Amino acid sequence: MKVLGLESSCDETGIAIFDTESKKIWQRLYSQIERHQEYGGVVPELASRDHVVKAAPMIEDILREWGDIDAIDAIAYTRGPGLIGALMVGASIARGIGWALDKPVLGVHHMEGHLLAPMLGDEHPEYPFVALLVSGGHTMLVDVQAVGQYRILGESLDDAVGEAFDKTAKLLGLPYPGGPQLAALADQTSQSQFKFPRPMTNRPGLEFSFSGLKTAALNIIQQYSPLDDSLRAEIAHAFQHAVVDTLRIKCSRALDQTGYPRLVIAGGVGANQRLRVVLTEVLEQRGGRVYFPAIEYCTDNGAMIAYAGALRLNAGQADEDVFDVLPRWSLESLPPIQLGI
Ligand code: KG4
Ligand code: ZN
Numbered sequence: 001m002k003v004l005g006l007e008s009s010c011d012e013t014g015i016a017i018f019d020t021e022s023k024k025i026w027q028r029l030y031s032q033i034e035r036h037q038e039y040g041g042v043v044p045e046l047a048s049r050d051h052v053v054k055a056a057p058m059i060e061d062i063l064r065e066w067g068d069i070d071a072i073d074a075i076a077y078t079r080g081p082g083l084i085g086a087l088m089v090g091a092s093i094a095r096g097i098g099w100a101l102d103k104p105v106l107g108v109h110h111m112e113g114h115l116l117a118p119m120l121g122d123e124h125p126e127y128p129f130v131a132l133l134v135s136g137g138h139t140m141l142v143d144v145q146a147v148g149q150y151r152i153l154g155e156s157l158d159d160a161v162g163e164a165f166d167k168t169a170k171l172l173g174l175p176y177p178g179g180p181q182l183a184a185l186a187d188q189t190s191q192s193q194f195k196f197p198r199p200m201t202n203r204p205g206l207e208f209s210f211s212g213l214k215t216a217a218l219n220i221i222q223q224y225s226p227l228d229d230s231l232r233a234e235i236a237h238a239f240q241h242a243v244v245d246t247l248r249i250k251c252s253r254a255l256d257q258t259g260y261p262r263l264v265i266a267g268g269v270g271a272n273q274r275l276r277v278v279l280t281e282v283l284e285q286r287g288g289r290v291y292f293p294a295i296e297y298c299t300d301n302g303a304m305i306a307y308a309g310a311l312r313l314n315a316g317q318a319d320e321d322v323f324d325v326l327p328r329w330s331l332e333s334l335p336p337i338q339l340g341i
Pocket of ligand 2: 136267299300
């Protein structure tokens with residue numbers, strides 16, 4: 001089965017084709033980041049308009065490389081969660097192509113796309129596993145028993161990890177989205193005179209809270225301003241250490257609780273090098289293994305939507321002849337599937 005996937009939940013337009021037989025992927029990705037940078041965050045209306053402009057030419061472009069659109073068997077699009085207008089663009093295009101070709105269409109859960117993204121690599125985990133989903137909008141630990149069998153073990157009560165990175169980066173004068181640049185700044189130094197709290201680690205449970213870290217950063221920045229480059233690096237370093245340490249503690253707890261030896265890290269913050277190094281060490285010590293998607297599949301992309309959609313479409317699932325989007329959508333409400341690829 002050859003599935004065309006469309007991702008448009010936020011500020012990336014992702015188009016991909018996944019072939020379930022050859023397991024090959026073709027993809028195109030366009031990031032709107034520059035467009036939103038002057039506003040210091042994503043402007044939903046601008047995001048929707050940009051998806052409208054970019055998606056159709058990107059589909060034409062990928063088909064020039066891949067082949068005839070008639071050979072597409074089904075279409076998958078991101079149904080949610082995400083920005084409603086942005087989601088509507090992908091849903092409308094997917095449904096339009098589905099009607100025109102008379103092919104099935106399926107709306108995919110964005111976070112399911114993220115948590116299945118490691119399956120696109122050569123070495124991928126067996127089920128069950130614990131997934132740590134860390135993106136700009138979500139932070140959650142999920143017990144993944146099989147495709148569609150998800151139990152949320154813990155979530156952030158306030159800011160998502162990526163959001164905390166971006167807000168702290170903004171305080172340090174870095175452009176949106178500052179997560180990767182804050183990480184690069186943090187990696188410039190090997191020590192810091194500052195120590196940030198590890199929120200909610202001194203009590204049992206798997207919930208997270210990251211908004212206090214941004215406040216801790218603000219207090220230090222106000223106290224030490226004007227900051228020179230080495231102080232900025234020390235603050236970034238202490239912040240990154242606190243975030244990664246908090247995630248390490250909670251991941252270890254989730255692995256203890258489930259007894260699983262496998263951990264999957266997914267979502268944009270999964271690109272963070274320190275997180276990768278620390279969690280690799282943790283799983284080595286435990287005799288288990290950690291799996292990361294390739295960097296290109298960590299942040300938003302069409303391939304993960306084409307893949308997750310293909311699993312479900314291949315198992316016979318498809319939408320009714322109407323379409324909608326779900327800006328808020330529980331991962332636990334998804335139906336299981338019996339067949340895998
Ligand atoms: O999954 P994603 O592309 O989009 C959402 O669905 O939110 O994640 C984007 C988030 C942003 O907050 C970005 O700053 C963060 O991932 N991010 C990073 C790194 N690369 C991306 N945060 C820390 N370190 C990184 N290397
Ligand atoms: Zn995402």
